[in-house]
Amino acid sequence: MAPTTKPYKETLNLPKTGFDMKANLTVREPQFQDRWRDQDLYGQLRRARAGRARRILHDGPPYANGEIHMGTLLNKVLKDIVVRSMSMAGFDSPYVPGWDCHGLPIEHKVVKDLGPKAASMDHAAIRALCQAEAMKWVDLQRDQFRRLGVLGDWEHPYLTLDPRYEAGILDVLADLVERGFVHRQLKPIHWCITDRTALAEAELEYQEETTPSIYVNFEMVTGVPESWGEGPWHAMIWTTTPWTLPANVGIAAHPDLLYAGVEYTEPATGKSVRTILAADLVTKVMGLRKVEAFREVGRCRGRDLEHAEYRHPFLDRVSPIVLAGYVSVEDGTGLVHTAPGHGSEDYQTGRLYQLSILSPVDESGRFTDQAPDWVQGQQVFAANPGIVAHLKDSGHLYHEMPLVHSYPHCWRCKKPVIFRATEQWFIAVDHDDLRGRTLKAIDGVGWHPEWGQNRIESMVSLRPDWCISRQRSWGVPIPALGCNTCRTQLMTAATVRNFRDLFRAHGADVWYTRPVEELLPPGTSCPNCGGNSFRKEGDILDVWFESGSSHRGVLSKDFELGYPAYLYLEGSDQHRGWFQSSILTAVGANGTAPFEHVLTHGFVVDDKGRKISKSLGNYIPAYQMTNTYGADVLRLYVASMDYANDVPVSERGIKEMSEAYRKIRNTFRYLLGNLEDYGRFDSESVDPSNLHEMDLWALGQLNEVIRDVRAAYERFEFYRVYQRVYQFCAVELSSLYLDVLKDRLYAEAPEGPDRRAAQFVLARLHDVLTRLLAPIIPHTAEESWDYRPAPNGERTSVHLAEFPDPDPRWDDPARASRWEELLTMRERIFLSLEGLRKAKAIGSAQEAKVRIATATPDRWSSDRDLLATLCIVSEVEVIEDPSAAVEAVSAERSPHAKCERCWNYRESVGRLADHPALCERCARVIEGMNPSSAIG
């Protein structure tokens, strides 16, 4: 008997690798991140790509507040995949991340934590606390982004509070001032009359409040339809803020609403009154005073009343009726009292009709000398009853009643706030055709998806002038100087540039810490009056102006990335936000768009497509998910989604993605397991003529994968990368090629040409797939790369490599189409095997023999052995059957004995006396690897 002492299993070349099946990502990923940091992978990549064509993805700065959430994760991972894929495509793509550090949320938090103390602290002290708060979050978010594997210049990010960056902001501002875009103008803002301070929307708390609700007849002067007959006619308005009536300069009507001219008998006086109000509201309004004696005289559309004029009830002023889309018949009279100095919508309408912006109210909410003398000095809320009484006495008041409704209150003192017009700094969008030139620049940018262009165009076309001033502490001061002589404000390109240089040298804090005299160049004088005594004004810049200036501070100066950027990539909300503030400032200051392409992504929603919100309880903590499932799983998840639409995120979805991740990981593991001994060989030494038919097919398929994947990366369609690679792993590889290859890999002689040929393909598969996936799952790709068969054991990073190219040697369209037939036949064979299995005749496919009965045996005879191999059956027999219209496929249990070593059922088993349990092939292999056994 054969003397082989060891079991046959040990004579097989079974897979062996240190590449663990268990990913253990939460432990391994930080190790790779440390390694990349220690070896300065980012710096190495910069040096490796030096001199190549540049493609800059310019990072939109996230707000330095709070932990990252799924939306931030989505955005940052997409950016990282873009940057990495551009690098691997051969471009020089540095990535400098940034943070938006100024702004209300941080200031708000700091002031809230300080409590009453805040009131007694100066700007500089509060700003120091704000800076600490911002930096705390920068550091935390930086760690979390790094934990996601995002590769970039984390040691040198751009921060909007960096003096260099602050200088860049003022550099842009100076250019805009120089070109005449910046001016001052009245605008109503929320104002707390107790704290004497401006309030932002986020500082308002809405509470129920009882206010007077009054219906007032304003006497018409012109514009009433003649057919309605003699007057005097009136227009009946409704308001809950009588104190704003002194600032009334218009009445708004809806263009499409029907209005009625009504004649009614005033109950108190018995006099007949003619007034106009929305036709739908006549009955309701008359019912308020139980007026039964009324009749409609006529009707007209709101647009017919445009430019009709009325007289102010207690001021010597005639004002027009104007049109506005927000007018409704929800409540009131359908005619809206309009005071552009005291309301946001009123202001918009006022600007449209060029109405005066009146606001005869001072900082503490008292009427100024611009108001009628009988209310001067009164606080506005206290003045309400007097104004109502005045209207009643003069016969203008139709009705008064108390109304409880939601009204904004100050977050700090809880008192009701008012709208008050104050002077603000604006960028004039229509100066020097900035709007038109911006629209032209927009047209020259590549918007992805394309509808983004339409979206931003319509926003830019309709947007009002940009108010860039804020009455806060935490930001970049607008370096405007108030002349103590004539009270005008001075801000010229020269003064702004003066402060730009000071900010660059000392930071923006100098504005607050040093007296104005030290900051001004000697001889500065007021262009208006010649005065030379100034004070520092207190406003800061809108943070959108700050981030919108990044093309100067980051692309052009200091970071010198290159202007314009190739790509901006943010959520679709930034069509109104950063994309717009960036292109407006860039066109204004530079004359060109700061980006060549803009890519947008949708928002993270839950698995039912609803937005993420506290009240729905569907929040998924991003960082916690990373530390549970691993960054690569989350990155794969992000990559798998068509992010142009909303991106549904659920823990269930992430779990499912871990399964997909494991499939990919196992594919790598299989490849590596069969390449353990391959590194000693030069792959170039493999003679292509040794490659089997199916090897050539697999290499040809891989070429297609390379082409599809690279094209998908180029178009930022990462979900196509994912689908393509994943399905290739699952279908072409796992269930077909790699499965079929086992016999050759395990059972053939380890260094024989058949096994080496298979390994040649496996090595290429591994090399190509690792590179192609490196931008998406950088940690796993690096780990896989570590284990690759490298001739000298050299250890470089896959992230320094470039994408693979298709190898034209393996392209063969004829082969591809022949294989479609083969694979169809394979399916039919599987079907008949399944029948055998159901009948308990066989278990594994190797136990079966397949018979194809066909009228054209020549078609299949040459592929007999290939089919047997592809189906992993022991034998395929082709017989001629002239009566068979189509091939008839059948299967039966193999009549032969099982080879103990390779488990195939072969006629040759038992024929060899030395190896009675082996097939001929296995016997030959055994003899080759163990010559001494022959002596036995």
Next chain:
RNA sequence: GGGCGCAUAGCUCAGACGGCUAGAGCGCACCCCUGAUAAGGGUGAGGUCCGAGGUUCGAAUCCUCGUGCGCCCA
């Protein structure tokens, strides 16, 4: 309320120009293997293509009107 966008199996995606019985992978069910083994293989069941009209010989695809959801405004 307005502007923009999206809607195909439980999930993620395919479905140029309108044209087979609407496809793939995952998941699921059942089965096989135990030499990729917290793996691997096979078979199968899943769809009113959001709804209603319309154009057309023919619509997932084109048009209109809805519904739901998201972003941005108001």
